[in-house]
Amino acid sequence: xxxxxxxxxxxxxxxxxxxxxxxxxxxxxxxxxxxxxxxxxxxxxxxxxxxxxxxxxxxxxxxxxxxxxxxxxxxxxxxxxxxxxxxxxxxxxxxxxxxxxxxxxxxxxxxxxxxxxxxxxxxxxx
Numbered sequence: 169x170x171x172x173x174x175x176x177x178x179x180x181x182x183x184x185x186x187x188x189x190x191x192x193x194x195x196x197x198x199x200x201x202x203x204x205x206x207x208x209x210x211x212x213x214x215x216x217x218x219x220x221x222x223x224x225x226x227x228x229x230x231x232x233x234x235x236x237x238x239x240x241x242x243x244x245x246x247x248x249x250x251x252x253x254x255x256x257x258x259x260x261x262x263x264x265x266x267x268x269x270x271x272x273x274x275x276x277x278x279x280x281x282x283x284x285x286x287x288x289x290x291x292x293x294x
Contacts, residue, residue, distance in 0.1 A: 170259055170260055170261075171259055171265065171268060173265075174207065174224065174259070174268070174272075175195075175207070177269065177272060178197045178204075178205050178272060178276075179197070181197075181199065181204075181276045182199075182291040182292070182294035183199045183200060183290075183291045183294060184197055184198070184199055184204075184276075185197070185198050185199070186198075192206075192208065192248075193208055193209070194206045194207070194208040195207045195208065199276065199279055199280060199283070199291070200283055200287055200291075202279045202282070202283070203279070204226070204227055204275045204276045204278070204279040204280075205224055205225065205226050205272060205275055205276075206224065206225040207222070207223070207224045207259070208222075208223060208224075208225075208247075209221070209222050209223070210223065210247065217244055218244065218247050218256070221258050221259070221260055221261075222258070222259035222260050223247060223256045223257065223258055223259055224256070224257050224259055224268075224272075225246050225247060225248075225249050225254050225255070225256050226254065226255055226256075226257065226271045226272060226274070226275035227253055227254055227274070227275040227278045227279060228253065228254060228255045228271065228274060228275065228278075229274065229278065230252045230253055232274075233245075233252065233253070233254075233255050236255060236267075236271070237255065240263055240267065241261070242257060242258040242261030242262060242263040243255050243256070243257050243258075243263065243271075244256045244257075244258070255271065257271060
């Protein structure tokens with residue numbers, strides 16, 4: 169994986185926790201039980217765009233997801249996710265670090281914004 173900083177960056181988010189889902193082979197990053205990122209590797213799959221890559225799935229504003237996919241070839245519709253709300257970024261591609269960091273921040277923010285207000289205040293205080 170090219171982005172060695174990714175794990176630490178995701179875990180530095182207030183309230184972030186990491187677990188491993190063996191059935192999927194995914195490392196999931198969650199805040200208060202809600203997933204905001206998942207890092208995984210694919211094998212050979214039917215849709216060749218996803219085959220044999222390290223990836224991260226991130227929640228994305230649906231209005232921006234399409235624009236990101238048009239601008240960056242290493243951003244695809246979310247793998248095994250709602251393709252309107254999630255994107256997959258190839259971790260073995262050429263996506264600029266700043267773009268991946270922005271996507272991580274957006275994903276975390278979108279998930280936190282759906283949590284109860286008292287939880288949002290708790291996380292902001294961390």
